[in-house]
Amino acid sequence: MRRAAPLLIGAGLLLPLAAIEPRAWLTLTVAGLAMGMLIFLVASGLTLIFGLMDVLNFAHGALFSWGAYAGFTVAVAVNARWGWAASPSVWANAGLLLLAVAGSVAAAFALGVLLERVIVRPVYGQHLFQILITLGATIVLEELIRVVWGPNDQVMPVPATFQGSWDVADVVVLRFPAIAIALGLAVYAAMQWLLTHTRVGLIVRAGVENTEMVQVMGHDIRRYFTAVFAAGSGLAGLGGLMWGMFSQAIRPSMGGEQLIFAFIVVIIGGLGSVTGSLVGALLVGLAYNYVAFLVPKAAIGVTMGIMVLVLLVRPTGLYGAGR
Amino acid sequence: MSDVLEVEDVHTDIGQHHILQGVSLRVRADAVTVLLGRNGAGKTTTMRTVMGVLPPRRGAVRFEGRAIHGRPPHAIARLGIGYVPEGQGIFATLTVEENLRVAMRAENAESRERMRRVLGLFPDLARFRGARAGTLSGGQKQMLAIGRALVNPIRLLLIDEPSKGLAPIVVEHLVTALEAMKRDTTVVLVEQNFAMASRLGDDCYVMDGGRTVYAGTMAALAADRVLKQKYLGV
Amino acid sequence: MSAGVITAVQAARRAARRARGRSPALYLRLALVAAWALLPALQPSYQLLDLALKVALFATLAASYDVVIGYTGIVSFGHAMFFGFGAYAVALAVGRLGAPTYGHLLLGVLAGVAVSGVVAVVIGVFSLRVKALFFAMITLAFAEFALILAVQWGALTGGEDGLSPRMPGVFAAGAAGPLGLPGRVVTYYALLTICLGLFLLMGRFVHSPLGRTLQAIRDNELRAEALGYRTFVFQLVASSFGSVVAAVLGGGYAVWVRYVNPESALGIPIMLDVLLMVIIGGIGTLEGGLVGAAVLLTARTLLPNLRGLGGSLVAGSEILQRLSERWLLYFGILFVLVVFFFPRGVLGTLREVAARRRGGAAPEA
Numbered sequence: 001m002r003r004a005a006p007l008l009i010g011a012g013l014l015l016p017l018a019a020i021e022p023r024a025w026l027t028l029t030v031a032g033l034a035m036g037m038l039i040f041l042v043a044s045g046l047t048l049i050f051g052l053m054d055v056l057n058f059a060h061g062a063l064f065s066w067g068a069y070a071g072f073t074v075a076v077a078v079n080a081r082w083g084w085a086a087s088p089s090v091w092a093n094a095g096l097l098l099l100a101v102a103g104s105v106a107a108a109f110a111l112g113v114l115l116e117r118v119i120v121r122p123v124y125g126q127h128l129f130q131i132l133i134t135l136g137a138t139i140v141l142e143e144l145i146r147v148v149w150g151p152n153d154q155v156m157p158v159p160a161t162f163q164g165s166w167d168v169a170d171v172v173v174l175r176f177p178a179i180a181i182a183l184g185l186a187v188y189a190a191m192q193w194l195l196t197h198t199r200v201g202l203i204v205r206a207g208v209e210n211t212e213m214v215q216v217m218g219h220d221i222r223r224y225f226t227a228v229f230a231a232g233s234g235l236a237g238l239g240g241l242m243w244g245m246f247s248q249a250i251r252p253s254m255g256g257e258q259l260i261f262a263f264i265v266v267i268i269g270g271l272g273s274v275t276g277s278l279v280g281a282l283l284v285g286l287a288y289n290y291v292a293f294l295v296p297k298a299a300i301g302v303t304m305g306i307m308v309l310v311l312l313v314r315p316t317g318l319y320g321a322g323r
Numbered sequence: 324m325s326d327v328l329e330v331e332d333v334h335t336d337i338g339q340h341h342i343l344q345g346v347s348l349r350v351r352a353d354a355v356t357v358l359l360g361r362n363g364a365g366k367t368t369t370m371r372t373v374m375g376v377l378p379p380r381r382g383a384v385r386f387e388g389r390a391i392h393g394r395p396p397h398a399i400a401r402l403g404i405g406y407v408p409e410g411q412g413i414f415a416t417l418t419v420e421e422n423l424r425v426a427m428r429a430e431n432a433e434s435r436e437r438m439r440r441v442l443g444l445f446p447d448l449a450r451f452r453g454a455r456a457g458t459l460s461g462g463q464k465q466m467l468a469i470g471r472a473l474v475n476p477i478r479l480l481l482i483d484e485p486s487k488g489l490a491p492i493v494v495e496h497l498v499t500a501l502e503a504m505k506r507d508t509t510v511v512l513v514e515q516n517f518a519m520a521s522r523l524g525d526d527c528y529v530m531d532g533g534r535t536v537y538a539g540t541m542a543a544l545a546a547d548r549v550l551k552q553k554y555l556g557v
Numbered sequence: 558m559s560a561g562v563i564t565a566v567q568a569a570r571r572a573a574r575r576a577r578g579r580s581p582a583l584y585l586r587l588a589l590v591a592a593w594a595l596l597p598a599l600q601p602s603y604q605l606l607d608l609a610l611k612v613a614l615f616a617t618l619a620a621s622y623d624v625v626i627g628y629t630g631i632v633s634f635g636h637a638m639f640f641g642f643g644a645y646a647v648a649l650a651v652g653r654l655g656a657p658t659y660g661h662l663l664l665g666v667l668a669g670v671a672v673s674g675v676v677a678v679v680i681g682v683f684s685l686r687v688k689a690l691f692f693a694m695i696t697l698a699f700a701e702f703a704l705i706l707a708v709q710w711g712a713l714t715g716g717e718d719g720l721s722p723r724m725p726g727v728f729a730a731g732a733a734g735p736l737g738l739p740g741r742v743v744t745y746y747a748l749l750t751i752c753l754g755l756f757l758l759m760g761r762f763v764h765s766p767l768g769r770t771l772q773a774i775r776d777n778e779l780r781a782e783a784l785g786y787r788t789f790v791f792q793l794v795a796s797s798f799g800s801v802v803a804a805v806l807g808g809g810y811a812v813w814v815r816y817v818n819p820e821s822a823l824g825i826p827i828m829l830d831v832l833l834m835v836i837i838g839g840i841g842t843l844e845g846g847l848v849g850a851a852v853l854l855t856a857r858t859l860l861p862n863l864r865g866l867g868g869s870l871v872a873g874s875e876i877l878q879r880l881s882e883r884w885l886l887y888f889g890i891l892f893v894l895v896v897f898f899f900p901r902g903v904l905g906t907l908r909e910v911a912a913r914r915r916g917g918a919a920p921e922a
Contacts, residue, residue, distance in 0.1 A: 050690065054690070056690045056693060056694065119893070122897070123896075127632065127689055127690060127693075128626070128632055128840075129896055129900060131632060131693060132832070132836065132892070132896045133893055133896050133897070135829075135832075135892070136889050136890075136892035136893035136896060137889070137893060138889075139829075139885060139886070139888065139889030139892065140886060140889035140890055140893065143883045143885050143886035143889060144886065146883055147883055147886065199424075199430055202417070202421060202424060202425055203425060205414075205416065205417060205421075206414045206417060206421075206422075206425045209414045209415065209416060209417075210412055210414065212376060212396075212412075213408070213412040213414070214425070215376075215395070215396040215397050215400075216374050216376065216396045216397070216399075216400050216406045216408070217397075217400060217425060217426050217428070217471070218397050218400035218401045218428040218475070219397055219428075220395070220397045220398075221397070260697065260698060260701045263694045263697065263698060264698055266694070267691060267694055267695065267698070271688075271690075271691075297709055300702065300705050300709075301702070301706075304698060304699075304702050307695075307698060308683070311683055311684070311687075311695070312683070315686060315687050316687065338777070
């Protein structure tokens with residue numbers, strides 16, 4: 001699988017060139033990769049939570065939404081105070097983005113810790129109840145957003161210099177998607193580094209394979225559960241904020257809408273594999289954009305189609321451990 | 324000298340099934356205590372109860388005089404008990420070295436020194452140290468599993484059916500390695516392979532139907548053909 | 558089977574059957590059926606009749622979901638989708654094939670059943686072999702996909718606005734039925750009979766040897782496999798059965814409400830409703846669905862009145878205003894609380910208490 005992935009992505013990237021002319025292809029590719037990266041942010045946390053804790057976390061979508069709204073609140077406040085969104089200065093814009101990111105990640109992280117301790121831990125091991133309880137938590141969290149911020153769509157302030165596009169050799173490259181791609185790659189690199197070069201990462205990787213063994217080696221797996229859940233939540237929050245800026249609007253149901261994509265990506269990529277969710281997310285993002293350009297109504301079907309195809313060939317997902 | 328491990332009339336359930344119905348053992352220090360019995364007698368369940376993976380419904384488990392039943396597995400492990408489960412529990416996607424590192428309770432100079440000694444004890448592991456553990460042979464995996472238990476300072480080692488599924492010559496190597504270790508470690512060995520058990524064991528217990536039905540020395544059991552036939556069908 | 562000698566299992570089954578015949582539960586059930594049957598005679602308001610039938614329909618739907626989730630132990634999110642298939646099939650057959658006839662209605666029901674059966678089998682073949690979590694996610698993906706399809710394929714399904722077909726004969730709006738009864742009452746009885754029939758069918762299913770095997774699989778899949786049962790086949794049969802029943806009920810819903818759109822027939826709200834009904838009533842109790850449906854639907858009809866009341870009390874603050882409007886919030890909180898404190902649901906807890914009083918004898922599952 002390690003060797004096949006580059007081939008897959010390469011094929012995924014190059015095939016559509018047969019049907020789409022190069023300049024449109026480039027724009028679509030950038031959009032597709034960006035969308036993929038944003039889904040990756042959500043899916044990566046989800047897959048680790050599944051892989052390590054065996055928890056089907058429906059609340060992940062709510063964390064996505066809360067991250068977006070928290071970041072939105074920070075962005076609006078900062079912009080109101082210092083005008084950093086409208087400002088033409090890259091530094092001010094970057095500052096706003098950074099603060100918004102901090103706000104969204106912190107809020108989602110904190111919510112994640114709370115959820116794990118209060119909602120998820122008591123029903124650990126009982127799949128049905130986990131599903132139900134995280135579902136209930138999602139409903140409550142989504143409704144709370146409607147209570148606090150109102151049920152309507154809100155416009156997300158996007159920093160001025162991140163809007164619009166660059167003109168690269170007569171090709172239109174949208175700026176924000178490019179930033180999203182860079183961010184996604186950075187997150188992926190950071191996660192991989194954490195997983196392979198730190199002790200915590202080592203224990204998490206071992207736990208994904210066999211939690212019981214990790215425990216009899218003397219490690220309190222519950223702490224790692226909380227850590228992974230919280231980290232995954234933070235990532236979801238970040239994904240929410242970025243998605244909000246990407247679409248320039250946020251609404252309370254955004255989490256639920258994106259969650260299904262994240263689920264499909266986790267299925268495609270395999271439980272517990274961060275690389276798997278990256279590959280899956282990029283495939284889904286690209287496929288969606290190419291197909292939406294060619295045959296708009298079939299776009300949603302394509303993601304399902306990829307999922308079905310993967311399930312036929314490898315039921316545990318592209319990078320999934322054969323469980 | 325008090326016993327290192329004491330299991331007193333333990334009853335354990337898995338779901339609705341009463342697997343253990345009164346198990347009692349006493350494990351002497353610096354000796355190898357063997358737990359024998361047919362398939363399904365409850366030997367593995369006993370080990371898992373001691374390690375805290377399964378909570379006993381009744382009875383007590385004491386390590387060096389202190390009660391450990393009801394405590395979570397990681398706390399029990401940290402008291403100085405190493406566990407090599409049935410099927411080894413190797414992390415296939417991690418390398419050999421990573422497997423050893425995960426097993427360390429804390430990664431420090433002392434643990435790394437022990438790891439070096441383990442690699443010295445099992446040269447195959449040294450040779451494949453960077454390889455993914457899933458690619459090892461059965462015998463090598465077993466060595467790794469035992470090696471993992473040894474990277475920590477332990478006062479008690481629990482090993483569950485190490486010879487299972489291994490070729491006779493590999494079992495031979497295993498026995499040699501264990502003989503080298505047994506002199507200064509207290510070991511509880513669960514085995515169905517009687518030949519191996521009788522070579523290594525000092526004391527022994529036989530289990531049947533979830534209960535301990537015989538307690539004595541290995542030598543006594545090995546000499547008594549009637550008993551062997553009755554409990555082990557050997 | 559040798560004459561005169563019965564095995565222990567057969568003896569136990571006979572004893573259970575005799576006990577069931579004498580148990581108070583049987584009389585309770587008969588009383589409930591009578592209550593539903595006699596309701597129209599009391600000249601109830603339109604809303605009350607509507608509520609009663611909806612409770613019956615959804616109770617049966619919840620029971621069919623319980624067969625899948627409670628008796629077979631498969632967590633699936635596709636159930637509302639099958640309900641929707643049935644509803645749309647009937648709506649399309651009756652509305653799009655010319656003047657509606659009973660034949661069209663039957664065709665619609667059969668089509669809905671067929672589609673649901675096939676889809677259930679297809680999804681099952683794909684996904685029953687993987688981890689339970691995966692399966693749940695896959696059914697969710699399919700359900701979402703069906704929803705999006707229904708919304709996008711406007712030409713066929715009427716898109717978001719849905720379909721408002723005219724029903725044939727006595728089921729049509731404002732029709733008059735035999736014996737001077739209004740068409741609505743006849744429809745009521747027809748659908749009630751169907752619900753009852755389906756309930757009995759499901760009861761036989763779960764108490765049959767097949768049903769018991771399914772419960773064994775639910776409790777310990779490895780053991781069942783070891784005993785030689787092809788668990789995969791059994792699970793497939795059970796989930797297909799549940800889906801087919803849901804489809805029939807969907808058709809019935811279409812006949813009663815005469816309006817089908819993605820949100821009300823196919824969407825997540827229905828799925829959540831059914832889930833909550835099963836949880837409240839009790840997983841693995843079949844009739845728990847009745848308790849759950851009654852509680853949920855009655856609360857929902859009363860809620861708008863409460864909402865108005867609540868709204869007027871806190872007219873000042875915006876946030877408090879919103880808090881009083883968002884009944885879904887309380888739904889969610891209720892959901893979580895029920896799962897935490899009453900995981901066995903109303904009926905499940907009652908049965909457990911009764912069983913303990915009986916001194917540990919196995920409760921009627």
